Amino acid sequence: MTTPALISLDGIKQLRFANIFSKKKEVEIWTNEKLRLDESKCVIKGSFTKVISVLEKSKKERKCKFIGYDDLDGIIKKSLSEKKEAEEKLSSFSDGKIDRVVVVGEGLKIADEVAEEVVRIPFTTVRETAIRIKDAGIKYILFSAGLQNRAIAPRIAVELDCGLCADCIGIKRDLNELRFLRPANCENVIAEISIEGKFAMATVREKEDSVGKVVFGIGYGAKDRIEDIEKLAKKYGAEIVASRKVVDEGLIDYEKQVGLTGKIISPAVYVAFGISGEIQHIVGIENSTTVIAINKDKDAKIFGYSDYGILCTL
Numbered sequence: 001m002t003t004p005a006l007i008s009l010d011g012i013k014q015l016r017f018a019n020i021f022s023k024k025k026e027v028e029i030w031t032n033e034k035l036r037l038d039e040s041k042c043v044i045k046g047s048f049t050k051v052i053s054v055l056e057k058s059k060k061e062r063k064c065k066f067i068g069y070d071d072l073d074g075i076i077k078k079s080l081s082e083k084k085e086a087e088e089k090l091s092s093f094s095d096g097k098i099d100r101v102v103v104v105g106e107g108l109k110i111a112d113e114v115a116e117e118v119v120r121i122p123f124t125t126v127r128e129t130a131i132r133i134k135d136a137g138i139k140y141i142l143f144s145a146g147l148q149n150r151a152i153a154p155r156i157a158v159e160l161d162c163g164l165c166a167d168c169i170g171i172k173r174d175l176n177e178l179r180f181l182r183p184a185n186c187e188n189v190i191a192e193i194s195i196e197g198k199f200a201m202a203t204v205r206e207k208e209d210s211v212g213k214v215v216f217g218i219g220y221g222a223k224d225r226i227e228d229i230e231k232l233a234k235k236y237g238a239e240i241v242a243s244r245k246v247v248d249e250g251l252i253d254y255e256k257q258v259g260l261t262g263k264i265i266s267p268a269v270y271v272a273f274g275i276s277g278e279i280q281h282i283v284g285i286e287n288s289t290t291v292i293a294i295n296k297d298k299d300a301k302i303f304g305y306s307d308y309g310i311l312c313t314l
């Protein structure tokens, strides 16, 4: 981030300096006697966003059954034909839509489910966009949670002096209010959040279109087999995604990264090729109905998150 910047820390006893070339300096402590911040605007009292409830995410228990590579085709076809488990319905507007919302920029299909009228405001500059939002006089302002919007939205929220709920996965209606659902605690729980104030902003993840489909995940262990895997993917109309290590290496584009710092997918079948199964990857794929892992290491963590395992060298 650019400086000066305000960083709030909780429970950190010692600050770590950036690298060995940084000079250690005495840490100056500023209290509010020096900062003179309006205390009604600090900590929870000052927050526009309030957590209304926290839901445990229901996790599918998986027991890995080891199969041979030749069984892969049969298992993919079988898994596709099985009836998909009822999906957790996160967005609900059975009591009707609210009147109007603003969407800044492109996309965000969910906006049409939320409101009777969707007013679209293109992004120009932070200040100009904030003025146009003010002029529209509509409380709820939504953005799709893309990389660019994750940077723009907080700056517009500062201009509007309003709350922002970032990276939501669903929206609910409560009387005339919208409630935003966002993952917390490493995607293990879902927090339901309300936003007080004249304006309320949220960045919302686009619904991904992998539902009901086959997705192939390329890990570092499959980095030399990308072409073969892409060929195989064509057979099932499968989308290709990748682990962060493969993306960091520049082998696959960032848009395809799955996991904590990538996208979350929930396909009918996820096939992990040469992926170790670190939790930061798993959070992106654990909603898949069937997970099949191919790995040469029998102790690879990925097998603990899979329905089927294939022990082989790719």
Ligand SMILES: Cc1cc2nc3c(=O)[nH]c(=O)nc-3n(C[C@H](O)[C@H](O)[C@H](O)COP(=O)(O)OP(=O)(O)OC[C@H]3O[C@@H](n4cnc5c(N)ncnc54)[C@H](O)[C@@H]3O)c2cc1C
Residues within 6 Å of the ligand: 218, 219, 220, 221, 222, 242, 243, 244, 245, 246, 257, 258, 259, 260, 261, 262, 273, 274, 275, 276, 277, 278, 279, 280, 281, 284, 294, 295, 296, 297, 300, 312, 313, 314
């Ligand atoms: C803050 C943070 C955020 C992160 N966000 C993400 C994220 O969004 N997404 C993500 O994926 N990761 C993320 N990571 C990184 C994550 O922790 C792992 O480092 C990464 O997922 C590992 O990628 P991998 O499984 O492809 O590679 P590796 O860990 O190198 O695993 C390769 C696997 O392939 C197997 N293998 C090797 N060769 C073969 C072969 N020839 N045939 C078969 N198997 C083979 C190995 O046994 C091993 O299990 C994040 C990490 C941090 C700290």
